[in-house]
Amino acid sequence: MHDSNRKHVKTRPYILKAMAHPLRLFILAKLFKKPHCVCELAEMIGADISTISKHLSVMKNAGLVGDTKEGTTVYYSFQCDCVMTFISCIENVIIENIKRDKLSLAKTRT
C-alpha cells in the first residue's frame, strides 16, 4: 500500500467506530432531539453512569458531540449534523437489504 493511502486509512475510521455501537447510536438519536446530562442518559438506558460517561467520551473525542458544564452537571449535545443525514441513509441500506433478502428467498422458492 502506498504511504499516502496508509495514512488516509488510519485517520478515518475512528469516527465510524465512535458510532458503531448500539448504545452510542441510541445516545446520538436522543441528543439529536435535545441535550442531556450523563445521568439522564444512564437512566434512559439503564446502564451504569460510568459506562455512559465512557461512551460519551468516545463520541466527544470523535467530534460527534460537545459538552457544557453547569455546576457539577455536564450536558452533552449533538455537534455533527451530517451524522443524522447518514443514519437516515443507513435506513435505506437496511430497506434495500430486506428487499434483496426477500428476492433471494423468492428465487430459492421457485
Add this chain to the structure above:
Amino acid sequence: MHDSNRKHVKTRPYILKAMAHPLRLFILAKLFKKPHCVCELAEMIGADISTISKHLSVMKNAGLVGDTKEGTTVYYSFQCDCVMTFISCIENVIIENIKRDKLSLAKTRT
C-alpha cells in the same frame, strides 16, 4: 428503554461496524472506483487473501458491496452510493475537529 427503541438500536449498528475498520474503508474506496477481485485487493493491501475475503464477507452481509463470479474469480463491487457521500461527510467532521483542536490550543496559549 422502550422496546421500540431497543429494537431500533439493535438493528442499525451492523452497517456502521462493517465500515468502521481501516482496511474495509480502504477497500470501499477502491471498489468505489471500480470492481476488484479478492486477490487484487489482497495484493494492494499486502494482507492474506483469507483476511480480505473475510472483510469482504462482512461488508457483503451489511449490503455495502456485491459480488459476481467469473470462473474461479469473484469480483466485488460497490453497492451503496450513500456511503461515499457519508465518507466525504466524515472528512468535514475531521476538518472541524482539527479546527477545534487548533482553537483550543490557541486558547491555552493565551
Add this chain to the structure above:
DNA sequence: TGGTAATTTGGCTGAATTGCCAATAATTGC
C-alpha cells in the same frame, strides 16, 4: 471547611474482533 451530588478515571474480567495458517470448496483447462 466538610458534605454532597455529578462525573470521570482506573482496574478488572469476559466477550468480541482481527489476522494468520491450514484445510476445504469451486471452477477451469488439460
Add this chain to the structure above:
DNA sequence: GCAATTATTGGCAATTCAGCCAAATTACCA
C-alpha cells in the same frame, strides 16, 4: 478425471472493547 487457480471456512493466539465496581475529581452549598 486431475492438477492448478481462486476463494471461503475453521481454528487459534493476540489484541481490543465493553461494562461493572471502586476510587478520585470537580463544583456547589451550608
